[in-house]
Amino acid sequence: MFENYETPDSGEESDDPDYEQGFCADVDSSTRDDADDEVDTTWGNVELPEEPYELDSEPERIEVGAVYPSYDALKEAVARENIRQFRQFQSVDKRARSWKAVCINPTICTWHIQAAAGMTSTKWKVKKYQPHHSCREDPVTARDDKILTAKLIASEIAPKVKVDPDYSIKLIMSDIYQKFDIRVSYKKAWNGRLIALERKFGNWEASYNELPMLLEAIQFSNPGTVVHLQSQQTGTPDTFEFRRVFWSFKASIDGFRFCLPVVSVDGTHLYGKYKGVLLVAVAMNANREIFPLAYAVVESENADSWSWFFARVMRDVVGSRRSVCIISDRHAGIESAFRSLPELRSPQVSKRYCLRHIRSNFMTKFRNAELKKLCWQAGSTATEQEFHNCMEQIRGINESAFLYLNEIPVEMWALSYDDGKRYGILTTNLSESFNNVLKGCRTLPITALVKATFDKVVQLFANRRHAGLMWHQAGFLYPQNIWKVVLERSQRRYHTTIVPHNRTTGFYSVAISEHDPVTIDLSRQECGCGYWKQNGLPCVHAYAVCRFLKITVDGLIPDVYSLNAYIRTYASDIMPINNYVNAMAETPHTLLPHTLLPPSMHCEFLI
Known part of the structure; x- marks a missing residue:
């Protein structure tokens, strides 16, 4: 099905560079730096999908009778040998099943090679083969990258x-320079x-045409997976041009119900043959x-x-x-979306900025x-009083910075x-x-990218489902990272003074060591x-009151941090x-890579 689609004006691109990551920790903000993390971001190596392209083994040296899996493999072997000898060669006769090459100085050099392919073989x-050049070695000419082709570079870097x-x-x-002592152009590399x-x-190109079938296959195997593929008319019947694609796996949609109600969004550029943004x-x-x-692959980061x-x-x-x-940077396209999209203007949606991007933009001015230090402390400190103290220090250094x-x-x-x-x-x-x-x-290619996200989620669910089972069998009430926090805070021992103000409502004042007392409800x-x-996890003062009352802190920890929530996250x-x-041969549509087309030709291709 195809629907008309009009392209609105795009927002401005963000000038923000890439940033490192940082999360707050339950420590004094005066000593906390942005390197402190409360999130495990270890994913391991991405398992990339493989395609069936592998050359057979090649002979160790060129000699009469040596067999190569293809013409390209033979020619690359000859090129390597000539580069090693500071020589060059040229083809003088290339037919479908035969090839002959000689030295570029054939009148004074006897070097030559002839090869042929079998009638039923590749x-x-x-x-x-005459392996010895009788011409003089010429390092200057030999360092020309003429015979060091892009195909040879591809084989070297494979x-x-x-x-x-x-x-x-x-x-x-x-x-390439280190290996061959030849400088190649950026374009050739x-x-x-x-x-x-x-x-x-x-x-x-084939990858784009495969994309609808791949997404349909994922949906067929995993019903409930959401896919939106947007394409553009080309003027040729049954031929469309890729514009955007969105996908979310059913297991991820189900698992999100048991996650923290926070969504972080970001974009990163794609650098393949066809550009775009993920x-x-x-x-x-x-x-x-x-x-x-x-996930989505789009043309660029803009309002639309x-x-x-x-x-x-x-x-x-x-x-x-x-x-x-929703946590994001202050990209103009994101700001526009929050102003215009009804779903984002709902009272159920809270908008927050990434503190690192705030600080980075602050530092450009x-x-x-x-x-720089005070900006981070102001954004990460736990109390309003500490925030205002930091802001006053900023005002004392630079009034304009405070106003910004x-x-x-x-x-x-x-x-x-x-x-x-x-x-x-x-x-x-x-x-x-x-x-990252x-x-x-x-x-x-785009299908390999989609497969990589699928394979990563498969690996992630399997590993974490197993981890949840192990923690359950070990008697944990919470996942490992939360369990560590619970144990560490429950085992702390301080000189504590606790004054009950209202036992019925749970109102107390708590003083730990020499620190000023704080009130707790x-x-x-x-x-x-x-x-x-x-973050919803009880602080050390709450643990102190629980010890005073001789009760466990478990009833104060939100269910969203429970081991049960973790296990249910990965249950699907x-x-x-x-x-x-095989289904590709049956589809009547052809999908091409993205190029610029008039806005009036945009349409929606629904799977």
Whole structure:
């Protein structure tokens, strides 16, 4: 089915660079730095999907009778040998099943090679070979990159590309120079990487045409998986051009119901043959680990693409019945989406900014190490009093810096005014960490990228489902990271003075060691230190009162941190993808890679 689609004006691109990640911890904000984390962002290596392209083993040296799996393999072997000898060669006769090459100085050099392919085989056999050049060695001419082709570069870098598809072009150029003592152009190195990626992960153009079938196969194997594929008319019957795609696996949608009600969003550029941006939405599970929710490949980060992404996240993943806090940077496209999209203007949605992006933008205007430190402390401190103390220190250093921060709604960036909405999550660490995991996939064809997200979620669910079972068998009440916090706080021993004010309502004052007393309200689960409200986990003062009352703290820990919630997060099965390649021959549509088309030709292709 195709629906008309009009493209509204795009928002401005963000100038924010990439940032490291940081989360608040239950410690004194004066000593806490942005490196402190309360989230496990370890994902391990991404298991990339493999394509059936592997050359057979090649002979150790060129000689008469040597057999090569293909013409390209033979020619690359000859090129390597000539480069090693500081020589060059040229083809003088190339037919479908025969090849002859000579030295570039054939009048004075006897070097030559002849090879042929079998009538029913793709393998090539060396028939004649004169391995010695009788011409003079010419290091200057030999360092010309003429015979060091992009295909040869692809073969040389294939092992590294398999491990790291994001293998940088500059590093490729450096490695090729180290091996061959020949400098290749950026374009040739880039083409070499493209060829290596295509050999391993499939053709880019074919990948777009396979995409609808792959997504349909995922939906067939995992009913409830949400997919939106947006395409554009080309003017050719049954031929469409890719524009955007959104996908969220059913297991992730089900699992989110038992996660913390916080969603972090971020975008990262794709660097394959066809450019674009990968948008991701990530949540946090009961163990304070990243939980991937949804993905989209769009043309760029703009108002329309972010609104399109948020609409699908809110309607198809989050749903209308649950309150949620969304953490993001201040990209113009995101700001526009929050102003225009009804789902984001709901009272059930809280908007918060990434503190690291706030500080980074702040530092572009006010370059001062002390201001940098105070900006972070103001945003991460637990109490309103500490926040205002930091702001007054900023005012004392630079009035303009104070006014700049004061113009940002305080609840958007200051933890002390957050009212617990962001569960202590200061930054977009969640989504940035997941983007870092997918970093090796940013150069891949689009179907390989989708498969990588699927394979990662399969691996993630299997590992964490097993972990939950082990913790349950060990008698844990909470996932490991939360269990550690509970044990550490319950085992702390201080000189504590506790004064009951109202035992019925649970109102007490608590003084630990030489610190000033704070008030604590067990019924409202609030403490004057501010830390309880940060992430919902009882602070040390709450533990002290529980010891005073000789009760356990378990009743004060939210269910969202329970081991039961963790286990239910990963309860849904993710079934393997059925073979979809055969179905491609039956589809009447052709999907092409994205190029710019007039806005009036945009349409929606629904799966």
